[in-house]
Amino acid sequence: MTTQPILFTPDEIVQLRQEVGRETLMGQAIAKNIAVTDAFMSLPLEVPGHGDGGSYEHNRHKDNYTYMNLAGRLFVITQEQKYADFVIALLEEYADKYLELGFQVQKNTNPTGRIFHQILNEHGWLLFTSIAYSCVSSQMTEAQRQRIIDRVFMPMIEMSTEKYAHRFDHIHNHGVWAVAAVGACAVAIGKPEYLDMAVYGKNRAECSGFLDQVSNLFAPSGYYLEGPYYSRFTIRPLVLLAEIIHRHMPAVDIYNYKQGVVGNTVQALLATAYPNGVFPAMNDASQSMSIADAGVQVAVSIYGAHYALDDNILGMAKIQGGVWMHPCGLQVSRAYEKAASEREIGLPYWPSMELSEGPNGDQGAQGFVRMQDKSGDVSQLVMNYGMHGMGHGHFDTLGITLFNRGHEVLREYGFGRWVNVEPKFGGRYLPENPSYARQTVAHNSVTIDQTCQNYFDVERADSVHGLPHFFQVDDENIKGMSAFANHHYDGFAMQRSVFLLNLDELEAPLLIDLYRLEGEGEHQYDYSHQYSGQIIRTNFAYETFKEVNTLGDDAGYQHLWKMAAGQANDTALVSWLQDNSYNTWLGTSSNNNGEVIFTRSGANDPSFNLRSEPAFMLRSHGESTLFASVLETHGYFNEEFEQSVNARGQVSNIRVIGHNEVGSAVEITTQRSVVTLLVSNQAHVTENTVNELTINEQTFNWTGYYSVKVNTQSQEII
Amino acid sequence: MTTQPILFTPDEIVQLRQEVGRETLMGQAIAKNIAVTDAFMSLPLEVPGHGDGGSYEHNRHKDNYTYMNLAGRLFVITQEQKYADFVIALLEEYADKYLELGFQVQKNTNPTGRIFHQILNEHGWLLFTSIAYSCVSSQMTEAQRQRIIDRVFMPMIEMSTEKYAHRFDHIHNHGVWAVAAVGACAVAIGKPEYLDMAVYGKNRAECSGFLDQVSNLFAPSGYYLEGPYYSRFTIRPLVLLAEIIHRHMPAVDIYNYKQGVVGNTVQALLATAYPNGVFPAMNDASQSMSIADAGVQVAVSIYGAHYALDDNILGMAKIQGGVWMHPCGLQVSRAYEKAASEREIGLPYWPSMELSEGPNGDQGAQGFVRMQDKSGDVSQLVMNYGMHGMGHGHFDTLGITLFNRGHEVLREYGFGRWVNVEPKFGGRYLPENPSYARQTVAHNSVTIDQTCQNYFDVERADSVHGLPHFFQVDDENIKGMSAFANHHYDGFAMQRSVFLLNLDELEAPLLIDLYRLEGEGEHQYDYSHQYSGQIIRTNFAYETFKEVNTLGDDAGYQHLWKMAAGQANDTALVSWLQDNSYNTWLGTSSNNNGEVIFTRSGANDPSFNLRSEPAFMLRSHGESTLFASVLETHGYFNEEFEQSVNARGQVSNIRVIGHNEVGSAVEITTQRSVVTLLVSNQAHVTENTVNELTINEQTFNWTGYYSVKVNTQSQEII
Known part of the structure; x- marks a missing residue:
């Protein structure tokens, strides 16, 4: 009968012992583990x-x-x-x-x-x-x-x-x-x-x-279709058994098995995380699960020991504030110790990444676009154009989230669940999870005719997926992705193209969003934005209601209070303060009947299970329609020190020039620049396709997926 | 013509210069000031x-x-x-x-x-x-x-x-x-x-x-009647001129002038702050003004140099993260350096303090009661039974706030103002400041017949004040205060008695609150509680409305949405999660027609100037009425790590035994104890008065202002 530790060799034990009492990540991990274990052992x-x-x-x-x-x-x-x-x-x-x-x-x-x-x-x-x-x-x-x-x-x-x-x-x-x-x-x-x-x-x-x-x-990209919240739960036994196999069945060569599938899955999980280490709440998930999770800590240590030990892994170890108490963790700790003696370890700046879905990687993808501003802050844009996440899936294909300055700006509600809070239905999923959190309208997406994508039919949803159009992240000044979802509403084709654009006059990358819907006959399109904070100003008149009703009867609308609304036929501006930053959104559509509706979640919620959160939508009625918007993060507010700067931002307008089956054209105006963005709407286009788009007798030409032109006025000397 | 620095002597300058580059509070202050000044000078x-x-x-x-x-x-x-x-x-x-x-x-x-x-x-x-x-x-x-x-x-x-x-x-x-x-x-x-x-x-x-x-x-206690938010603004020129007089008109002996009135005002300001350094938002004030304010930093340095340099001053310097760049600051920095080399400097635990109001200190007071739990966390209970704060005054005499575990639990809304946010009415006071924030119902108090105290008449409010009954803080296991407000509603006398009680089985001091109203004929009494977070459970059925209306038409009620309501004739339990802690409130009244109403601010707010915040009130109709409640803070929730413990708390009931002009008697039951609390309702009572209260032929006797008896069952061995 063996009496050996299955995860350690005698030599490794000697080396770990030398870390006791040291100020390294491993030394701190050992000290912390001693403290909590001793406390438990005193019971x-x-x-x-x-x-x-x-x-x-x-x-x-x-x-x-x-x-x-x-x-x-x-x-x-x-x-x-x-x-x-x-x-x-x-x-x-x-x-x-x-x-x-x-x-x-x-x-x-x-x-x-x-x-x-x-x-x-x-x-x-x-x-x-x-x-x-x-x-x-x-x-x-x-x-x-x-x-x-x-x-x-x-x-x-x-x-x-x-x-x-x-x-x-x-x-x-x-x-x-x-x-x-x-x-x-x-x-x-x-x-x-x-x-x-x-x-x-x-x-x-x-x-x-x-x-x-x-x-x-996992898909060949390493992505797990239920999303990172579930992936991080699976990753722990996965890497633990891999390490056991590595040590006790070396012939399997587990870390190189299938081109390193174990490392791949870890990397794909880590690549989803926001710059602060929190996982986007894709599908059923809490808003706060992060790489500090114990399982992810094991995974980062194993990944660092067996695959790569670069600055992003060290940055993640920094967020984790420790390493796995194991020889793999020791390797990360030593690398960190050496690097930190030479330079400041920053937060990770993971590359932009498109993670394909499906066993063969051909069932859509999840896109993660990252861009750094001049101060080093990382904006991260996430778009779902992959598969439905089975029973935990949300009906949010083409939904996006945006993160910058330490928080989610366009937000994911997360699950309808108070996990482990026993008085809240034993901490299990709540009725409001399917009736609200998983519905299309709860996401940053477009809801057609107040119905949910795939009509809330999980089986139907599992049978379709998004179609990637392009994922272009090589240009440091503009990075974007585009995808189609042509089977999620009967009779409708949808395309969303989202970009992060660096402009000299802006503090943060500008989110540009083009959401195009093709359908026959007139329909109602609700272009939703989930935010957090306080409305600061708009550029249109709106009415706040004296008596408040729900926005609808089902598909999640029954949980939304209709707080206020106003006509916004031209470009609508909605600006809000979130923590220490201002955000200004300007949005419009190709129709001339826009209405902005301000909502708040929490209606038809008999046990206060939902959080009370605000959102606004641009509602438009029409046939085929293009929504276009930008979101600028700007300024600074500090209530404690009563400081406020740049509360109004630089972008002044966005205009739809036109759109058809060939392409969409929009124009964005700032205090200093005029940006013309042309995007291909044709699935067959490649990087080399020459596009010609004619709108109102004006012809636009470009090669490839999109074209962006920035005309900046020479700055006047005052 | 003089060419000498007015705040420094040559010898002091030499000593300050030695701090450049050091890791002391002063060295850090100099380094930070160099960084920000150099940055500005580069423009x-x-x-x-x-x-x-x-x-x-x-x-x-x-x-x-x-x-x-x-x-x-x-x-x-x-x-x-x-x-x-x-x-x-x-x-x-x-x-x-x-x-x-x-x-x-x-x-x-x-x-x-x-x-x-x-x-x-x-x-x-x-x-x-x-x-x-x-x-x-x-x-x-x-x-x-x-x-x-x-x-x-x-x-x-x-x-x-x-x-x-x-x-x-x-x-x-x-x-x-x-x-x-x-x-x-x-x-x-x-x-x-x-x-x-x-x-x-x-x-x-x-x-x-x-x-x-x-x-x-300032009152003789040093309290400034507009509240700490305005006091901290006045304190900066006050202490600066004092220091100039000290140096250039030494004959005035300014720091000893009138028994040290300068030091007194500083101390009174500091004594209002919550354990985290944030000032309670008494009267018009932001929720986040703190001792980190630059003026308070000057005041703490001057106070430390000329009056006292104890652990509370060092704890405040720690929160401030620096000192005033002046010889006075150097004294604080040196004391901190010496103390920190010997021990850990904790957060300040300021003594409980009653700050009298009025030029002669006889126009009521503000009460600040503090109690530490076993973990060292400080609970702070604040009650206003003083003067109205002139034009900035809120109509909240007998209003309370409670702070523990790093946040306000019973909350003050603060002012209706987005200070320095230019698009919000130039950052000035908003119409919702008088129409909501200053109204009685916006506070943790009792509103009679849906009208504001003093009928929102500032002149009337300035002419009356609270009447202190007792302020007893010598017993480490129970500390309390009681006061009357007999002129704030025509024909009504009111008394509020609040206590913090330490019980072995509780994690945090228990707030006990007795609010008594005497009036003729039947009236509506709304006993309000402003909280933050998510409702977790109640012990009564309630209806959440399908269509939401305001709770009333004026006196602040027009800004409250009536979200839900339920009958609660026995003791009502409302439990909520705030950040990482659970709070459970149990409340009742001496009437048998209780209704709990859940509200949310933000109605009749045409420009989204108000924050959307929840509250609940226990509404009761009756003649003279006693409200009694407890608030238990308990448990721990961490969404990120999916941990939850003690989500239900230990207190199971509170019952009004009875009340009359002599006293009030209530009984509180926990899983292990029965607490009987008797409180004197007579203004003339002293510590030596023998009280006899007869209720339903049962007679209670005690000496002094109140009596508390705890009967704890011997713990069963399971």
Whole structure:
């Protein structure tokens, strides 16, 4: 029977030990882990029965495995016996009780475990506890070890691989947890046949097991179709099992498997994050999940050790404020220590990236465009033109978000859920998640005739996807992307083209947005913008209502209060203050019947489950229609110090010159420049296509996907 | 003609110079001032014409004096000639232009200056520029000096003391700016007769000038009746002129004048601040003005140098992150350096304090009660039972706020104003300030029959005040205060008694609130609570409306949307999540017809001037009525890490046993304790009075103002 830590070699342990007490990322990680583990160890040991998700019992079992995992590794690193004693004593209690607990009664689609309400959590317990056990088993008697194996580990492995065999090695994020747990335990208790089963599946002829999971769960780009919130949850068992395979089945050469698919998935996850490390809330997600998540910390350490250790990885480690307490984390810590002695480590400035979707990468993509302003601040523009995220998917194809100056400016509502807040429906998804958060109108997109994309039919949504048109990010002064969504509303084709443009007179990159809809007959188009903060000014008159009603009856409109509205036939200007910055939006359409409607979420919300958040939409009725807008971030406000500068911004107008099947033409005017932007509307265009667009007898020519011309007046000397 | 810096001696300058480049508070202050001054000096010199408040011209003149003030002192400290050259060159430009500018056209009650729209700002220019001039005049020729004096300083002094003589030395916060400016300039240009005039007034027989201002503008407690937001604005010229008098008229012995009235006013200002340094928004005020304000920084340095240098002053210097660049600041910096080498400097834990109001301290008071929890977090409870703050006063006598865990829990809306945000009515007060922010219903108080206290009559409000009943803060486990307001509604007497109670089973001090109203006939009483965050649960059914109307037509009710309501005849429970903490409120009244109404501000707000903020009120109809409630802060939620603990709290009930003219009796039940609280309702009671309260044939006896009994069950061993 082996008694070796499964994640450490003796030499690595010596090197980690040298970090104790140092001011490095690893030294700080060890110190922090000692503090929290010692605090937990000062409580009486407790192995409760089972409880519901979010219950005291649930949280206690979770704490137990979390701190066993830390204590096991701390024993290895510090050689302090108390850590081993704690793990062994708690394992003994589990050995006493585990088999006495019957399986819980099943309440959702996930089968139940003995200690958790779903085996997903039981697999978490098994994975982390197996690692802990391997760290301390040298301190146990043979009889102690055998008792733990017989009364806990083997029953759990059997539960996973036999009782719930159909859920064990399937291609699903829960399956990754299952195989990682069984694989880790197999090595820890010296039963390599189960590692083999985890890696290759129970039946090698079927598509199953870890290698097939990493090959099929993610697109070739590494993107996971449920979005980063779920990806970061899957990434932890994925990289942990990869590291175990690397150490115990070196022949698999796991880190080079399929052109480095493991590294690819990590990189794709990290590439979605905003500059402050928070993940955009794509599909069901909280607004605050970030790279500081413990699983992402493990992934960054493993990625840094096995793939690349550049400034972006170091910048992410800086945001994380630590590294994984493991030899991989030590490599990142050492690289950081060396780099920081030579220069300031900044926030990551990840390259702009288009992450394709689908098993073959041909089912649309998610686009992430980044541009730095003169002060170094990074603007990030995100557009979804990929697949629907299955049951967690939001109906927001062609939806965008914009981030700059430390916050989301065009915002994603996130999920309708107060995660782990027990009095809020046990912390589970709320009825307002489908009825509001997942609806098209809750996003920065266009809703046609007050209906949701794909008519809220998940199956229909899963069968279609966006069509990438271009993704052009080589020009430092203009970066953009464009895509079509031609199957999301019956009888409509849609195209959105979004750009970040650097102009000398602007403080931040200017968002330019062209949203084109082709349909027959007249329709209502609602071009929505979710913002945060206080309206500062508009350039049109509006009425604030004395009595407030909902904007509609379904498709999310029943949750929106119609607070105010005004006609805006010319270009509408809406300016608002968010934290310390002003934002000014100017928008128009090719129709002449614009109306701006100010809304607030929270109607038809009988239990105050929704957050009360403002939005505005430009509503236009017409046949084929082009919406065009710009969003300028400018100025500075500090209430505490009563400072305000540049509260009005520089952009004065945006005008639709025209649009047809060939292209769209718009003109943007600032205090100093006139910008003419021409965008191809034809799917077949390439970088070399010569386009000719005729509008009102005026002809525009350009080569490639788009053309931008900036005419700047020479600055007058006053 | 003198050419000496008016605020420094040669020896002090040598000592300050030694701080350059050091990591002390003073070293950091010098480094920061060098950075911002160098940045401003890199711009071309500019002396514009005059503009409106908040205009470019206004801000430029303000920047000019701010950076001249810094550059003058930096020249003295660093001896770098560029700082003197900058000040001299800019002064020369003012000498060229100042007399060419006519006086602006007057737009408000404040007379206009030549460069600013009100002389208040012109006095700021004169004060700071005089200090700068005194620092660099040694580097000027006699002709240069004389030109500045003839073309700028003397015309300004004449403007203050002759043209606007009636505004010069009067007892008003603007008068303090006027005398400080003239006094500083007098010393700088060697005309002591004007310092004399500033200190004693133009006519010694009248009550006027600085000494009378400091004696009469503040209550004996040092409290300024317009509140800390205005007090911190007045404190800067006050302490600057005090320091000038200290150095140039030592015979006045200014720091000991009238038992140290200067130090008293500073201390009273600092004693209002929340533990994080932010001032409660009493009367018209922003929610974020704090001790980091530049004027308060000067005041803390002067207070530290001349009065006391204890841990609270060091804690405040820590929040301020610097000291005033002056020998007084150096003393604070040195004390901080010494203390920090010996121990961790924590946040200030200012003692609980009752600040009396009125020239004789007999017109009510403002109460500040503080209590620390086991983790060291300070709860602060504020109650207003003093005077109305004149034109800036809010109609909120007996209103309270509660602060803990880094934020206001029961909140003050603050003013209806976006200060310095030019597109929002020039940054001035908005129509919604009187129509909402100053109304009783906008505060944590009780509104009777949907009318405002004093019927929104400022004159009437200025003629009445609260009556202190008790302020008891010696018991570490219960601290409380009680006051009457018997003249704020015709025919009604009101009493509010609030306590912070430490119970072993609670994480934070429990707020207990008894609000008693005596009136004849049946009335509507609205007991309001302004909160922030998301409703988590209630213990009663409520209806959220499909169509939303305002709660009323005036007295602020026209700005409140009635979002939801429910009957709550027994004790109502409302629990909400704010940032990382849960709050659970349980409230009841002595009537049996309670209704809880959930509101949101923002109705009848045609320009989106109001913030959209939630509140709830317990509405009760009856004759004399006692409201009783508790507020428990508990648990922890972290969305990013998906952690939630203790979401429900420990308090289970509060019950009114009874109340009459003798006293009020309530009973609070927690999971472990039953608390019986008896409070005297009689104004004549002293600490020694023996009280006997009979309710439903049950008799309660206690001595003094109140009695609290806690019966805790011995904890069962499970």
